[in-house]
Amino acid sequence: MALNKKKLSALNDLQTIREMIKRHKKNDLAFAALGMFVIASLTITLIVLFLDLVLDGYPKFTLDFFGNFPSRRAARAGILSAWVGSSLVLIVTFFVAVPLGIAAGVYLEEYSKKNWFADIIEINVSNLAGVPSIIYGLLALGLFVYSFGLGQSILTAGLTLALLMLPIVIVSTREAIRAIPVHIREAAYAVGATKWQVVINHIVQYSYGGILTGVIIGMARAIGETAPLITIGALTFIAFLPPSPVTIEPPFLNLEWLNAGFTVLPIQMFNWISRPQHAFHINAAATGAVIIILTALMNGAAIKLRYNIRKKIKW
Amino acid sequence: MSEPIISARLSKNFRRNIMERFIEFSLLCSAAFAVFITSAIVYVLVSEAIPFFQHVSIYEFLTDTVWTPNYSIKHYGILPLVSGTLTTTFIALIVAVPLGTITAIYLSEFATHKVRETIKPILELLVGVPTVVFGYFALMLVTPMLQKIYPDLTTFNMLGPGIVMGVMIVPYIASLAEDSMRAVPMAMREGAYAMGATRFQTSIRVITPAAISGIVAAYILAISRAVGETMIVAIAAGQQPNFTFNPVESAATITSYIVSVALGDLEHGGIGYQSIFAAGLTLLVMTLLLNILGHMTRKKFAERY
């Protein structure tokens, strides 16, 4: 009798347990649905953002828009000086930030010994990544524009964005280098390579893809960066092009463009947003569409590249 | 021992060593450049802010509730800018903390490998959207939508840009918090599952508490982002300093004040010029404190596992 009762209660218990599990599983399902919902909303936001710009700016997707200077009349205004300016500024940024960033990353991973100096550099790099971009603008205003007397030039803008991009390049270089196993380094040392030979023949070559990913992401960020360039005083009406970097006569390269005034795509966009007339807002949307397509393409390429690297190299 | 051979070798080694040292030194200089930038930032901000503080007492700066350095009747109280900054940041957090945390838990504990690999790129694309574009979005789309719900809302307000800023920092919180959750050892999950816990119970009762300091660090770093964000508020919140915490009013943040001054004619060395460095210094101190706090919390978490 007692035994029977025990069995019964065990059965009852099993029943309650099953019901409980059912309830708990509902929670699981509910949370999974919530998670999917949140992620779907984020994705939709991204799509709406993109469509909004493209649809608003659609009437301006003409060759004229890319070939015209900004103008007081919205219908005639274009982004010629802005896209040329963006390209030239990015050239400066690239040639400053990439070599410096890779060199710094290589030093921190391959050369630096564990001491207080290495710690200071390390702390500095991680702090710089967290400094708001507008602070870089103030730095550039005080240092490049006034102390160095570079003015509101392409050079100043390029250097400013290079400072912003530097931590990104350093961090991605270090991560890519850290993925190279020790035994590859040892193999190179074992045949008699010097430290620099190991770095240049092996480390840099095998981390190339990872570094490139960081460079692309950094450049994509530089394209859209607005606040620091406004801070150096770059919001001006620019209806001319800088002197061409390439000339027909020797020496074929001309560096005067570095000192020229400029505007860039996001500043042009900001300028048009700030106007009260709706016609300018269309221009702003079209410019925004150009910026977001460029950055999305670049970020997409970086994501794809990283995926390929992860798939290709298995040490 | 044949002396000449050894010495020829040594001289070759000598040349090579000089070369190696030179390269190492150049690389060191590149790395030390980071220290130079930090020092330059501090130097420029402090040296331009000093004349400002010779003109304005720190007491006035921190307590006056009016900020009008560029008007004829000048007031130099940073509070209106701070109130704008805090209000927009707070709205952003209300949006980003739940969304970011849910996304992190979902990605870390619920999503399959394949789903995760699809979603993460979307988040990265969201991170890559330039802030000037987000600003357009806030002004042209979000605020008009909010005006339909709340017709009294002005064109420039803190609510719209605050919400958009929240969307912008969701991916930061999600990816940092997810990293922390995934760093929790598998054994802890297995322990929970072995006792019959469900996924949800494991996530909420075991993983989240275990990763809490990492998650909090993610929030702190996200706050720092929001405080330093410029273009969204400069475009959509108006640029008038206004001592208020009311999200439906327009206001200037520290960052958007710097932008608004830079947009005008800057008289180099004038009080207006100096005031943006004082504002910048305030911003740098705020973000620096947040970043240090965030990194310390993260480090403490990393040491635990």
Place this chain on the structure above:
Amino acid sequence: MVTEKNKHNEIVKAESKDLNFFYADGTQALKKINLPVYENKITALIGPSGCGKSTFLRSFNRMHDLYPGNKYEGEIILYPDNTNILDKKVDPIEVRMRISMVFQKPNPFPKSIFENVAYGLRVRGESNKRMLDDKVEDALKGASLWNEVKDRLHDLAFNLSGGQQQRLCIARALATEPEIMLFDEPTSALDPIATVNIEELMSELKKKLSILIVTHNMQQAARISDYTAYMYLGELVEHDDTNKIFTNPSKKETEDYITGKFG
């Protein structure tokens, strides 16, 4: 110039003298090791994990110099020029150019087969295409890999099988015509057939150079080596003819290890 010989009239190629080694954290990994390496012979190092045999091997090409804080005491003399290769004044790179190494796991560079073998020559400044071609071919033949890869020298080395990769690493070490080759458990990551290939290759290689090998596998030591050294807890317990070690060791500890009573 003194040429040291042992009782069988074999020439000593290198010799460690009272070698102590300390890792950066202060642990002493080698204690007063005295061990000769004979020319054209294979010397095997055996012993349980952590006994210091790999540490000892890696002292021969100054691999420990790559990590700061490591410290050597004593000497490793390389003959015939009597150079103490542990001397601070001797450049570790120069040592590595004379003494090459093959690692536990095949570790080819993610470059072409040709570039892997040619790399050691390139760091020596060799850039003559003809010369490189010849030497790479010789090295690949020496590592009995030539026939398998001669048609695809510019393929990525990662596409080779594990055993082929290890032979490629041997070719890479061989291309620079080293005086001594160090092998750190070269077959532990390979299947039995690839292992036999490598073992045969080593017997072939010793005609040209001296070999020092660390192995976990006692049968391997018995099969291929001429001399065997048994190490335990950083000390050299016994060193003798391989035959003698495996049939009639003079120390009880060696016998226990060989017969599997311990280890």
